[in-house]
Amino acid sequence: MLHPPPLRVLVIMPAWNESETVGATVREVLAQPAGYDVLVVNDGSTDDTASVARGAGATVLDLPYNLGVGGAMRAGFKYAVRHGYDAAIQVDADGQHDPRDIPLVLNGLRDADISIGARFAERGDYSVTGPRKWAMVFLAKVISGLARKRLTDVTSGFKAVNRRGLAQFIDHYPAEYLGDTIDSLVVAIKSGCIVTQVPVEMRPRQGGTPSHNPFKSAIYLGRSVFALLFALTRKRSALPAPDPVAGV
Template identity: 60%
Template sequence: MSGRRVLIIVPAWNEQDSIGGTIAEIRECVPDADLLVIDDGSLDLTAQRAQAAGASVCSLPFNLGVGGAMRTGYRYALRNGYDAAVQIDADGQHDPRYLARLLTELGSADVVIGARFATPDDPYKVRGPRRWAMVLLARVLSRLAHTRLTDVTSGFRVSNRRAISVFATHYPAEYLGDTVESLVIAARAGCTITQVPVTMRARVAGRASHSPVKAAVYLCRAIVALVLALVRDWPAQLEEGSTAEDVEGGLPPGVHPGAAPQHQEVRP
């Protein structure tokens, strides 16, 4: 990791059956990185099993969604001076063996996406309305970012300090905002965006939420999320010299700036 301080953020909601294996695999691939699991109001043993696997855990008092969980992680990364922040899902779909490639590419961009559909032989297949939405989103965001992007809904991402400071303040919590709108925000803040081809895997545990009806709903929500992201008046860039102290109220109770990550039980 070339001496960089890297924080791996794992948002997790009711992932007790997969979180332990995900943490073990991450530790094997990037043993020098710090690992913070954001337990997003889980009702099962996600937090306990993550802690038992050796991760630091921040337990939110209720479910905020991936966007809210990731904003918590980015604010923690900013306040503790990390050089890079990585998002990996808790369900095992993101292969941490690609992390070295993503972190290497971070030297030439502010945000690096682990992207499906980047090569003709990619085994990950999405059809119907969900695929149409992904193609539309990728084309629009490619124009905005001035580079070819194929998978703007991927949650497998790496951000440098500049992007961390943007996301710590402006990361959206709305559905699909954590993927689509966050890239619009990054591009409008002057961050450069690129992608690295990766192969996604099937979930280790649990069930995917897709169905024909949900795919159609996804299409509608994706378009709405993109339109809202494009029309909102996001800042052209953060003020020069922004620091962790500029992010007020950024962490939930029990997570303190400047402290080493540790398990925190946060109760309403």
């Protein structure tokens, strides 16, 4: 039986002032047996994020100023396409995404174009409360209906894409905080991308300052609904021929 050739996978790590954690996270990813390439997208950091990441062994793409995670990820996706990668996966620089789960999320690409590492899928004890929880439940129900598949964590940043997903996200990955996960995901589904999810376990943040605070949580629900409604009005886009990733 012939086996597919080894696939080139790029781990994209958006980082804004993550000098405390990015080095350890990069080293942990590089220590995985599969030998992934790591691209740290330094999102206009004012600390030593870039030098720490380089010292740990990552390739670093420096953005001139802070674009937000959406802008950083779009830059990373473009890098992946230009350098011929077969798949890309986002891993946060703060250490919350366990690098040991990267193969699990990538395996979802055997039958899908986008594979989400889901935090609320019967693994681990990660939880949210208040407006953020209401928004996540609402978004998951609506997008599950669009995808015709039960999805529990559509706002997860721990997700992998194959070449079809990369082509879609390069064109439709906005820089808004919530839009990077909702708008682009909805358009991808409407355009024919297959989405799946894989249970993963989140870890405590290893250092630095969380991006959420009570004020942001209070407006999360309103922004969620707006982003979803906007995404539902957007037109679908043409996709390359189906390209599920086999043998990851």
